[in-house]
Amino acid sequence: MLSNRFDPRNGAALSSENGCDGTPAPRRPTISDVARAAGVSPSTASVVFSGKAKVSDATRDRVLAAASDLGYAGPDPLAASLRTGRSGIVAVVLEGALRRTFLDPVTIATMDGLTDGLASAGADVLLLRDEPHKPGGAALTTAPIDAAVLLGCSTATRESLDIVRARRLPLVVIEGDAGDAVPQITLDNAEAAAGIARHVRELGHREVAVVTLPLDVGRRRGPVSPERLARATVAPAIQRLAGIRGVFPEARVLSAAASSIDEGVIAAGTLLDADPRPTAILAQSDMLAAGVIRAAEDRGLRVPEDLSVTGFDGVRVDGLGAHMLTTSVQPATEKGRAAGAQIAAMLAGQAGESVHFTCRFRAGSTTAPAPR
Amino acid sequence: MLSNRFDPRNGAALSSENGCDGTPAPRRPTISDVARAAGVSPSTASVVFSGKAKVSDATRDRVLAAASDLGYAGPDPLAASLRTGRSGIVAVVLEGALRRTFLDPVTIATMDGLTDGLASAGADVLLLRDEPHKPGGAALTTAPIDAAVLLGCSTATRESLDIVRARRLPLVVIEGDAGDAVPQITLDNAEAAAGIARHVRELGHREVAVVTLPLDVGRRRGPVSPERLARATVAPAIQRLAGIRGVFPEARVLSAAASSIDEGVIAAGTLLDADPRPTAILAQSDMLAAGVIRAAEDRGLRVPEDLSVTGFDGVRVDGLGAHMLTTSVQPATEKGRAAGAQIAAMLAGQAGESVHFTCRFRAGSTTAPAPR
DNA sequence: TTGTAAGCGTTATCAT
DNA sequence: ATGATAACGCTTACAA
Numbered sequence: 001m002l003s004n005r006f007d008p009r010n011g012a013a014l015s016s017e018n019g020c021d022g023t024p025a026p027r028r029p030t031i032s033d034v035a036r037a038a039g040v041s042p043s044t045a046s047v048v049f050s051g052k053a054k055v056s057d058a059t060r061d062r063v064l065a066a067a068s069d070l071g072y073a074g075p076d077p078l079a080a081s082l083r084t085g086r087s088g089i090v091a092v093v094l095e096g097a098l099r100r101t102f103l104d105p106v107t108i109a110t111m112d113g114l115t116d117g118l119a120s121a122g123a124d125v126l127l128l129r130d131e132p133h134k135p136g137g138a139a140l141t142t143a144p145i146d147a148a149v150l151l152g153c154s155t156a157t158r159e160s161l162d163i164v165r166a167r168r169l170p171l172v173v174i175e176g177d178a179g180d181a182v183p184q185i186t187l188d189n190a191e192a193a194a195g196i197a198r199h200v201r202e203l204g205h206r207e208v209a210v211v212t213l214p215l216d217v218g219r220r221r222g223p224v225s226p227e228r229l230a231r232a233t234v235a236p237a238i239q240r241l242a243g244i245r246g247v248f249p250e251a252r253v254l255s256a257a258a259s260s261i262d263e264g265v266i267a268a269g270t271l272l273d274a275d276p277r278p279t280a281i282l283a284q285s286d287m288l289a290a291g292v293i294r295a296a297e298d299r300g301l302r303v304p305e306d307l308s309v310t311g312f313d314g315v316r317v318d319g320l321g322a323h324m325l326t327t328s329v330q331p332a333t334e335k336g337r338a339a340g341a342q343i344a345a346m347l348a349g350q351a352g353e354s355v356h357f358t359c360r361f362r363a364g365s366t367t368a369p370a371p372r
Numbered sequence: 373m374l375s376n377r378f379d380p381r382n383g384a385a386l387s388s389e390n391g392c393d394g395t396p397a398p399r400r401p402t403i404s405d406v407a408r409a410a411g412v413s414p415s416t417a418s419v420v421f422s423g424k425a426k427v428s429d430a431t432r433d434r435v436l437a438a439a440s441d442l443g444y445a446g447p448d449p450l451a452a453s454l455r456t457g458r459s460g461i462v463a464v465v466l467e468g469a470l471r472r473t474f475l476d477p478v479t480i481a482t483m484d485g486l487t488d489g490l491a492s493a494g495a496d497v498l499l500l501r502d503e504p505h506k507p508g509g510a511a512l513t514t515a516p517i518d519a520a521v522l523l524g525c526s527t528a529t530r531e532s533l534d535i536v537r538a539r540r541l542p543l544v545v546i547e548g549d550a551g552d553a554v555p556q557i558t559l560d561n562a563e564a565a566a567g568i569a570r571h572v573r574e575l576g577h578r579e580v581a582v583v584t585l586p587l588d589v590g591r592r593r594g595p596v597s598p599e600r601l602a603r604a605t606v607a608p609a610i611q612r613l614a615g616i617r618g619v620f621p622e623a624r625v626l627s628a629a630a631s632s633i634d635e636g637v638i639a640a641g642t643l644l645d646a647d648p649r650p651t652a653i654l655a656q657s658d659m660l661a662a663g664v665i666r667a668a669e670d671r672g673l674r675v676p677e678d679l680s681v682t683g684f685d686g687v688r689v690d691g692l693g694a695h696m697l698t699t700s701v702q703p704a705t706e707k708g709r710a711a712g713a714q715i716a717a718m719l720a721g722q723a724g725e726s727v728h729f730t731c732r733f734r735a736g737s738t739t740a741p742a743p744r
Numbered sequence: 745t746t747g748t749a750a751g752c753g754t755t756a757t758c759a760t
Numbered sequence: 761a762t763g764a765t766a767a768c769g770c771t772t773a774c775a776a
Contacts, residue, residue, distance in 0.1 A: 008457025008755090008768055028540070030769055041747045046771055056745065073538040077516040079769035082454040082752050087516055089461070089498065099484040102474045103690075112471040115499065124511050125499045126461065127487065139496050144449040144459055144516055166445040168400070261691035287690075294691060318475075318659075319633035319666060319691050402753055413763040418755055428761060451753030454768050 029070040038066035049075050087144040090118055090343055091126045092151055093160050095217070098127065104259050105287070105315040106332045107152060110174065113333035114149060117340020121347055123147075130157050138163060145169065147343045150176050170346035172339045175236055183342050183352035185335050189236050192328040192359035193243030193284075196310045199326070199361065200280045201247055204370035205308060209252040209278040210244055211267040211288050213237040213259055221266065224253040240284050240312060252278070256288055261317070264291015265298075272299055272307070279307065279370045286311035286327055290320045293366065304368035314362060324364035331357050401442040410438035421447050459516040462490055462715055463500045464523055465532050467589070470499065476631050477659070477687040479524060481704035482546065486521060488705075489712020493719055495519075502529050510535060517541065519715045522548050542718035544711045547608055555714050555724035557707050561608050564700040564731035565615030565656075568682045571698070571733065572652045573619055576742035577680060581624040581650040582616055583639040583660050585609040585631055593638065596625040612656050612684060624650070628660055633689075636663015637670075644671055644679075651679065651742045658683035658699055662692045665738065676740035686734060696736035703729050 009028050035045035040059060047053045048063040055063075066072075081087045092114065094101045101107055115125050123146065128139055130150075140148070140163045147170035150157055161178060164171045171178075174185045200208060212224060215232035224241075232238050237255075244251060254270060256263035264283060271278055272295060283289035289311030296307045303309055303323065314329025338355040346352040407417035412431060419425045420435040427435075438444075453459045464486065466473045473479055487497050495518065500511055502522075512520070512535045519542035522529055533550060536543045543550075546557040572580060584596060587604035596613075604610050609627075616623060626642060628635035636655060643650055644667060655661035661683030668679045675681055675695065686701025710727040718724040 008455060031771095032769080042769095043748080043771075044746055047746090050771080052771090054745070059745080071538070073535075073540075074513050075771090076769055077514050078450075078454045078457065078459060079752095080514075080771075081516050082448075082450045082754085082768085083770045083772080085450065085752075087450060087459075088511070088514065089516070097484065098487055099480055102480045102483070103477075105475075108471055108474045111474070112469065115470055115501075124515060127497045127499060129487075139460070141446055142449050142452075142460065143496060144453050144461070163445075166443070168445075265691075290691065294693070298693075319637075319662065321666065321670075403755095404753080414753090415755070415757095415764080416762055419762090422755080424755090426761065431761080447755085448753055451768095452755075454752085454770085455754045455756085457768075 029067075029072045031072070031075055033070055034063060034067045034072050037070060038062040046075065081144060086146055086347075088123050089126050089143075089145045090123045091128045091140065091143060091145040091148040093128045093130050093140065093148055093157065094151055095130045095157060098129070100258070101152065104152075105317075106259075106285070106313050106330070109315065109332035110151065110336035110339075113336025113338075114151075114340045115336075116333075117337040118343060119340075121340070121344035123343070123347070130160050140164065141167070146347060147171065149174065149339050149343065150178065152176070170343055170352060172342045172346075172352060174335060174339050177233065177235055183346075184354045185339050185342075186354065186356045187236065187330055187335070188356070188358045189239035190243035190246075192330070192361070193240035193282075193312065194246050195243075195359075195361045196282060196312070196326070196328055197244045197247035199363065200282065200308060200310060200367060203280075203308065203367060204372075205280040206370070207276055207278045208248045208280045208282060209254065209271045210241065210248075211264060211271070211281060211283045211292065212241055212253060212255045213284045213288075214257060215255050219257045220255065221257040221263070222255060224255050228255075237284060244282055248282075251282070256284075259285040259287045261287055261291040261294065261319070264288035264293075265295045266291070268292040268295035272296060272301065280309070280367070281307065282310050284312050286313045286315050286317050286320075286325055289325055289327070289366070290317045293320070293323060304366050306371060308367040308370070310367060312359075314359075323366050325362075326364040326367040327362055328359040329362050330359045401439075401444045403444070403447055405442055406435060406439045406444050409442060410434040418447065453516060458518055458719075460495050461498050461515075461517045462495045463498045463512065463515060463517045463520040465500045465502050465512065465520055465529065466523055467502045467529060470501070472630065473524065476524075477689075478631075478657070478685050478702070478704045481687065482523065482708035482711075485705035485708025485710075486523075486712045487708075489709040490715060491712075493712070493716035495715070495719070502532050512536065513539070518719060519543065521546065521711050521715065522550065523711075524548070542715055542724060544714045544718075544724060546707060546711050549605065549607055555718075556726045557711050557714075558726065558728045559608065559702055559707070560728070560730045561611035562615035562618075564702070564733070565612040565654075565684065566618050567615075567731075567733045568654060568684070568698070568700055569616045569619035571735065572654065572680060572682060572739060575652075575680065575739060576744075577652040578742070579648055579650045580620045580652045580654060581626065581643045582613065582620075583636060583643070583653060583655045583664065584613055584625060584627045585656045585660075586629060587627050591629045592627065593629040593635070594627060596627050600627075609656060616654055620654075623654070628656075631657040631659045633659055633663040633666065633691075636660035636665075637667045638663070640664040640667035644668060644673065652681070652739070653679065654682050656684050658685045658687050658689050658692075658697055661697055661699070661738070662689045665692070665695060676738050678743060680739040680742070682739060684731075686731075695738050698734065698736040698739040700731040700733050702731045 035042045150173045311325045311327035342352040407414045522545040626639045683697045683699035714724040
């Protein structure tokens with residue numbers, strides 16, 4: 001028997017003969033095969049494909065023709081990656097199920113910007129869930145990635161963070177709790193939320209309620225006690241609430257289980273059926289605000305005459321109708337793009353740095369002077 | 373000068389001395405370093421990490437200790453990939469911008485199922501846009517992937533398809549136009565749509581209009597002429613329309629520019645302000661149907677008393693209110709899971725096969741006998 | 745402009 | 761249970 005060694009290309013033991021007809025097992029052509037067929041050296045052929053050096057037209061044509069002849073589809077990415085030390089892949093680590101993550105328009109916008117910013121570095125995005133203790137080992141430890149971005153992760157991600165550090169991969173954290181040395185993309189959540197609150201106070205509102213984003217991975221719906229707040233982990237939710245509390249320390253606060261219209265409806269239901277009824281409801285996202293408006297209108301309340309409603313994010317909410325939400329517009333896409341740019345810089349050998357973004361208050365048609 | 377060869381690990385020329393302090397340039401430990409430190413052979417160390425053979429406890433402990441000592445984070449995925457011929461990555465090729473793709477709840481559900489189905493094969497998902505003629509070469513040709521899934525791609529993807537074929541990668545197409553030999557995940561769009569249409573006809577409706585999904589990559593909003601339909605490329609839209617036309621050949625047909633509530637509102641606006649006003653509107657997605665309902669209610673029309681509305685998909689539409697949509701429920705998550713399972717099978721050396729799914733009609737509260 | 749040579753770090757096989 | 765060996769396919773520095 002001539003050869004029975006393992007051949008990764010075929011994923012199984014390769015014997016010198018095929019099972020039935022004596023034909024040699026089909027082996028994929030390599031760049032050396034192409035070079036040989038073209039009568040050039042492997043390095044020349046390599047350069048033809050990478051374009052990293054000048055090659056005479058005649059040579060290039062011969063190489064390309066040989067490649068086409070042999071059905072060679074270009075350099076094997078796996079081998080090229082090992083040689084260059086780069087896979088061209090950046091992991092985006094998401095907390096929780098894909099389904100939930102991508103239900104949030106802000107996340108989608110951020111992902112959009114991220115892929116965009118990464119594209120200029122020639123990198124693509126690998127979707128990874130934050131589940132380090134998965135049976136069979138975490139994908140984060142074995143995936144051929146050049147860098148990682150932690151997106152929308154609360155402290156639950158500590159473990160993922162350690163893995164990335166152990167692998168010494170460039171890392172950027174978007175609005176998460178990452179600590180010291182890691183470049184972060186941040187937002188002025190507290191200030192922006194305070195700005196909204198001030199607007200509402202200036203309109204004369206005193207009976208105000210708040211609907212927050214989920215505060216932790218538990219995502220429990222309901223009133224936010226001091227104890228609960230102390231255990232909260234989701235930075236944006238905590239910060240926005242702090243901003244509001246600076247203006248309305250006594251506001252009643254309810255947590256939603258997700259950033260969705262339906263959750264807004266549920267929370268507003270509780271708030272609007274209470275006595276005294278708030279004259280303004282500050283929601284921590286535009287999706288929640290849309291739900292609050294829906295709940296108000298279902299009860300025959302007019303927005304903004306009977307109830308003022310504010311949001312946060314400044315995203316286009318599909319199905320909000322004619323209302324123009326009073327909100328604070330965050331540069332969601334820019335956040336992602338900035339993360340991508342930092343990754344690109346770090347991959348290019350530069351130091352990554354944190355980037356801070358600010359929101360822009362936008363007065364809409366959903367707030368008005370408090371009824372008296 | 374002892375050495376000035378290229379070192380992929382550091383991404384730059386490696387000199388025998390560091391720039392300032394004479395310290396040797398820090399080199400990452402390899403599995404051989406770990407093996408040496410533990411006093412075992414590299415193959416033994418490898419087996420400790422892969423678990424693919426029995427190792428005595430004492431040996432394993434020594435290796436692990438050495439690894440921990442040296443700060444070794446595990447086998448280099450790039451090198452392991454080259455050796456095994458597997459990267460553990462499957463590309464999902466999407467048509468158009470991420471932002472648009474992920475705005476569709478059906479796509480999200482399918483992605484959810486796909487990642488799920490792939491997880492059992494130990495594979496993760498690389499997001500790739502369908503743009504083969506991008507400057508710098510298509511990512512699809514150079515990405516270290518084991519297989520590819522084409523999701524929601526019309527014929528525009530022919531080129532991507534060719535690349536995947538040239539690379540001889542396992543491929544599955546979800547509801548797309550891929551031709552013969554490629555395993556496909558399909559849906560009984562025509563039959564399911566016909567079923568909805570029959571339900572509406574049995575309720576006595578004769579004046580019926582249709583709101584379709586985008587018909588091609590142009591995604592133009594407006595009336596669907598025979599010429600336009602002839603140039604349509606989006607299979608589900610075409611098939612669903614065919615199903616409806618079998619029941620209501622004369623129905624007025626409007627195409628939406630996306631599958632969203634707002635687009636439904638726009639299309640329904642045109643239809644409801646026309647004379648004669650339809651007594652039923654068949655939307656090709658639940659999102660569109662939600663918009664149709666919204667538009668109707670905005671005009672003071674009651675659903676279903678004055679207007680019957682049907683959808684397609686059976687997804688939970690955030691903010692649909694109390695209505696229970698009459699629709700056809702498609703197994704969106706299952707479609708993705710099936711695609712993942714086929715990829716897994718092909719990666720395991722088995723033949724991939726097409727999988728056909730059927731929708732289930734669901735009568736809701738948005739259809740009623742035609743007003744007379 | 746092209747060729748030569750030396751690995752990149754790992755893991756499957758086979759022998760012990 | 762462990763070790764020696766031989767690839768995996770490519771890209772780069774350097775010489776010609």
